[in-house]
Amino acid sequence: MTARDARLHAFRSDLADARLKGEVAADRFVAGRPARITASVADVRKAPRPDAGVNTQLLFGDDVLVFEVAEGWAWIQAERDGYVGYIADTMLGGQDHAATHIVSVQRTFLYPGPDLRFPIAGQLSMGSTVTVTGAAETRGTHYAVLPSGEAIIAGHLRPLSDVAADYVSVAEMFLGTPYLWGGTSGFGIDCSGLVQLAMRMAGSDVLRDSDMQAATLGEPLDPGPDYAGLRRGDLVFWKGHVAVMTDTDTVIHANGHTMLVSREGLKEAITRIGYLYGGTTGFRRP
Template sequence: MTARDARLHAFRSDLADARLKGEVAADRFVAGRQARIAASVADLRKTPRPDAGIDTQALFGDDVLVFEEAEGWAWIQAEADGYVGYVADTVLGPREQTPTHIVSVPRTFVYPGPDLRFPTAGQLSMGSCVTVTGSAETRGTHYALLPSGQAVIARHLRPLAEVGDDYVTIAESFLGTPYLWGGVSGFGIDCSGLVQLSMRMAGRNVLRDTDMQAASIGSPFEPGPDFSGLRRGDLVFWKGHVAIMTDAKDMVHANGHTMLVSREGLKKAVERISYLYGGPTGFRRP
């Protein structure tokens, strides 16, 4: 990672973020326009093509800066983690209301009104930010009302000012979630996405990709002989992979082996992974 990592700084030869003027070469510099993600999940791609791979995702309510819109695509930067990429311009909306709450369960539904028997109007992932304008109760179930008149189960939200106590417990709540390269939502998530979203819900914003996390989260340390110095919450890194220790011996990670967020013993994982990618490359304590 460098100061001009294109994943974290919006610059191309023809266009760049005005904040980078004097630091990078570009034909034109523009100030980003403020916008907000209005879709359940927005895929960020390296190039503006529907067949381009997903680098990461933004969630409903995430604030972004828009530097260019052309041919159905928008070149944006997510304000939460600085990630730059292209999204379909249909996922963008204005910043009209101030978000008040965040989804605090892995997944939840949006209903057209306060009744769980209504056909759903959408779905939201943990980490999605919404504005609650009222409340309602139907047959004993409490709902939070949104500006659109739609409703979300109230107990699936928490005020933005509140944070979780233990990011590992949050990560464990995703057990069984499908693995998705580039995913960072309750509908599909990858290894570093699991770390990022879990830490975000515990009040700590961290960078997105494994190499970024391996260089920036907490402090590096040596776990000692036979990994005996590991404890709950420690991060174990391989080339292109990261796992979260749940105790001294076991870990949780989103992985391509099970294609799920799953629990696995560290020693078993080290043995299984080593023939493809080698052993762990580092350990960090947040």
């Protein structure tokens, strides 16, 4: 049998994705059932327990395949990046409507109707996808109306077909966002989550973890002496960490040092991170 990354392929000794039949050993193979994330942010855990570590998060509107539901937990695989894990089954719903728009600001509110004075019904992160079925205006503020009758500020959405011109500019919108291990949203984000979400908003769906990104994103790059060959948008990798060049000398990254998304001089970051975790492991140009 070919070795498979369990983060990206749904298989256990007792159960596996039917698409892996003949490639992995399992007692039973099932086809995934399509479903959609209905929670603002869904923690994807390593095991079906509330105390299990969070590997990543899915956002409102993300589509998944469900392989098993048992004792309040669903074993799923994200359609967009292939990540496999466990989420609370209460966070799943049907795919009743095709998504039309994506949240394009760091965070926004969901209102029970088109009026910003209403108590909020929820909050959504950049990257969340919704179905817009109508429009409304209240006291000069324009709203997008969803099939549920709930409303979002229209200016906080863009059509799915529209993409940002520069993924680094998207990443810079998250400056000051709290660092969160496994985070992928405007409420809390980690280093590779920042890269993934920013690139998604610029039209590129990329893999989730920093080692996956280091192996697949763009082309390897030799920055040359004193890192003079780096430019805006290049990626700098360490073991378990990634940062984005914002100019020839500066990076932006979600990091555990400041516990924020922050800017830092590249050479300062290399020295600081190297002291504890070792030197850079590579550079890539998307």
